[in-house]
Amino acid sequence: MVNWELLTGVSGSVRAINTARVLATIREEGPISRSELIARSGLSKATVSGIVSGLLERDSVRETGKTQPSRGRSRVLLEFNSASMTVIGVQVADDRCQIVRTDLAGSIIDRRDVTVDLNDVAEVTTTLARIIGELADRPGRTVLGVGLGVPGVVDHSGRQVIVALSHNWHDVDLAEDLEHALGLPVTLANRAKVAALGQLVTMPATAATRSGDATSDQPSPRQRTDLVYLYLGSGVVAGIVIGGRLHFGHDGHAGDLGHVMVEPSGPRCVCGTRGCLQALVGREAIVADAGVRTWDELERAVQRGDRAASRAVQRAGDRLGMALGHLVAAVSPSVIAVGGPSVSLGDPLLEAIDGAIRRCAPTAGPLDIVRADEDAPPRGAAMLWLQRAGLLA
Ligand SMILES: [Zn+2]
Incomplete structure (x- = not known):
């Protein structure tokens, strides 16, 4: 439910309802002309004209170019001003x-x-x-x-x-x-x-369907409304967007993957149990698995293709892929954007995650694994x- 009062500055009257209706139409369907607005809203010409003047004054909408219909006068178009x-x-x-x-x-x-x-x-x-x-x-x-x-x-x-x-x-x-x-x-x-x-805002609204995708008979582009942001650092947390809205679950814990057990006999975790995902793929765990002392050392070892370091990154990717495969099956995102401090390991980590998800969730639809935008947080x-x-x- 959109809070129109904040956007229109008009409250508590029939005029407020009409103003909200006009602004909603401009926001969703603009650029749009005044005569189209009259037709869509069912309001009188004088009412729409008055409301539009008020919205222009408040800067909530702005005029943007003109249409040139084949017959008749050109019409000024209105659009929502998200910079207001x-x-x-x-x-x-x-x-x-x-x-x-x-x-x-x-x-x-x-x-x-x-x-x-x-x-x-x-x-x-x-x-x-x-x-x-x-x-x-x-x-x-x-x-x-x-x-x-x-x-x-x-x-x-x-x-x-x-x-x-x-x-x-x-x-x-x-x-x-x-x-x-x-x-x-x-x-x-x-x-x-x-x-x-x-991350959702930075993605193009649609993505071309992956070429050679035999399971899809829809040539139309995929909507970017469902995505997962995976934070990788000392902890592991997923942000889940479904239908364009951030999903928290009934208690706010949706996406808390860090303490999901993936290896019952695995190492002890800070939470007291064994084999949690973050105890296996957190920064400290990958450093230990690679046989180095610091994250910087690990980065350098991965860059020069050191075998032990590459294997540790591959193992982390495999374990993440197993956990994420379930999430992909449940949510069906079009994108998993990987962010957080561990992305400094670069493509080797992303490729390991990508390969593991495809192995662990073979029936999943087209899915892009990308590095998250730096400004997303x-x-x-x-x-x-x-x-x-x-x-x-
Ligand atoms: Zn734990």
Whole structure:
């Protein structure tokens, strides 16, 4: 349900309903002429004309070129102006925080990068409040709200980080603290999950069907509305977008793959059980499996084609493929975008994952395994705010 009141600035009347209807038609079907709008909405010419003037004044729509019908006068076309308002998105990563200001379509207008010590949560809050405040105060369009992608487990209402073990965060009221400092509505979700929304915006709306795909008799392109963003680092989390919307599940834990057991007799995990996916394919596990001491060493060994390192990457890819095969069978995404710190291993890791998924889920439809866009996490945080405010198109 779209929150039209925020977009139109008109509330609580028949006029508000009509304004919302006209704006929805322009947003979904624009560029569109006034006479087409009259025909679609069933409203009078005078009503549509008045509503359009108000929307133009508010900058919610803009005029864009003219049609030249074969007969009669040319008509001015109207389209939704996604640049009329802005949102701020923040990705709290282990090594840096990315902060962006986007329009309502997710295009980045402004950005900041800052390094913070995540082990000091008070400093994180103060620094974020300062930088978000600076970005919001810059001249330009109204900032509606702030979305954050954060490490750890977030409560279902998107207000609090319940626990982020790696940074020793417990019950951190990040949304409330930032709202108090900024005077803007704030919402949170796990950083890997919000990145999936940001990735969706960067993908072309459709993808050509893979050539030589014998199972598909549809020549039409595939819609990019279902995708998985796979975060690979010390932990493993999937962000799942279904039908264009981020899927959380009833308790908010959809996509938490890290502690799914894939090898019952495998190594002990931080959660206390054995053989969890992240105990086998987390950064530390791949480093140990390759017989090196650090991640940097592993990267160099993989680059020069070292056999032990290549085998360790292949094994990680195989295990991920097994877990992801189930996810692919359940969700049927058109894309799996791989992000997070471990993508620094590059193509060898992506190819290992790709090959393993195809072996483990042989009946899956066409599927692209790609490296995630670098801006997907902060952009996705902005889109999260839009989704929760009812403004995601
Ligand atoms: Zn575990």
